[in-house]
Amino acid sequence: MSGKANISESLAKGLAILDLFGVEDAGFTLSEIAARVGISKTSAHRYVTTYCEQDYLARDARSGLYRLGVRTLALAQSMIETSELVRGLRPFVDEAAARHGIHIDVALLSRDAVYLVYRRDSADTRVFRSFSYASSLHYLAAGKAAMAFMEPRALAEIMSRLTLAAKTDRTITDKAVLEAELAEAREVGYAKNNEESLPGLIAIGAPLFSLRTGKVVGAVSFDSSTATYSMQELERLFAGYLVELAKKISAVVSL
Structure with missing residues (x-):
């Protein structure tokens, strides 16, 4: 069985969302996330809601933009230190x-x-x-x-x-x-x-x-x-x- 067959497409799309936030730090709307990753707005909503629940993303209450959350930042800091x-x-x-x-x-x-x-x-x-x-x-x-x-x-x-x-x-x-x-x-x-x-x-x-x-x-x-x-x-x-x-x-x- 090839390595491609063992890849989780759902997880890959979820990781693609996180990748967006390394390119720009201004934040994204839900529609922008869906368009850039190439998924439906409904699917994007499920992903970002999960990320926000786990603190990997955070939604700005005033602007409505999603940004990296504290757990993602903590992972990055841990990588640098260890x-x-x-x-x-x-x-x-x-x-x-x-x-x-x-x-x-x-x-x-x-x-x-x-x-x-x-x-x-x-x-x-x-x-x-x-x-x-x-x-x-x-x-x-x-x-x-x-x-x-x-x-x-x-x-x-x-x-x-x-x-x-x-x-x-x-x-x-x-x-x-x-x-x-x-x-x-x-x-x-x-x-x-x-x-x-x-x-x-x-x-x-x-x-x-x-x-x-x-x-x-x-x-x-x-x-x-x-x-x-x-x-x-x-x-x-x-x-x-x-x-x-x-x-x-x-x-x-x-x-």
């Missing part, structure tokens, strides 16, 4: 953040998305609503770094599914342009986000590899406000340090 992966990479990230005074994100790849597993922010980036989960990879330095170093077949599959939705007026929305930028990233060892996810926020990202399989498993990025550094300055000052940090973290994620 994960062997986070314990292993934290010293490297914390040391780099303290030395360079730069915002650092570590994200792991899962299917067509990257998930944030550890962050050290900086004073100049705290005003931005940075990602915790991204449903698309093309507007993040971490996402593009992961894409650039995928095996050709895996990259082709993702590119065939990718919808290049614009997050800002600088987001790449042309596949040929994206492919050219990924090729450049492979040459220099890192990818760029030039205000493509949020106006005023720039980043460079380097891939993380499993040393056992040689496959890309995620990325680490250095982020900055454009008020602090230009893209050229960010690359000149930090690209070398970023690539070295990626090598150290790759050793940790391979354990």
Whole structure:
């Protein structure tokens, strides 16, 4: 029997609802949840009512929007505090953040998305609503770094599914342009986000590899406000340090 046959479709849809709340923190109406997950409003109501009853979601009484509940937040905090992966990479990230005074994100790849597993922010980036989960990879330095170093077949599959939705007026929305930028990233060892996810926020990202399989498993990025550094300055000052940090973290994620 295939693994697909053993999957609970109902549970998968329920988890897809929770996934929505990592993309945006503004909250969703019941109709928005149903539309984005692709289920009926009646089904969505059953799911969110259950989540609210168990405190995994909460409904704002004034706006009517659903947001993450305290039990979901507690699970995330528990993962940060107890994960062997986070314990292993934290010293490297914390040391780099303290030395360079730069915002650092570590994200792991899962299917067509990257998930944030550890962050050290900086004073100049705290005003931005940075990602915790991204449903698309093309507007993040971490996402593009992961894409650039995928095996050709895996990259082709993702590119065939990718919808290049614009997050800002600088987001790449042309596949040929994206492919050219990924090729450049492979040459220099890192990818760029030039205000493509949020106006005023720039980043460079380097891939993380499993040393056992040689496959890309995620990325680490250095982020900055454009008020602090230009893209050229960010690359000149930090690209070398970023690539070295990626090598150290790759050793940790391979354990």
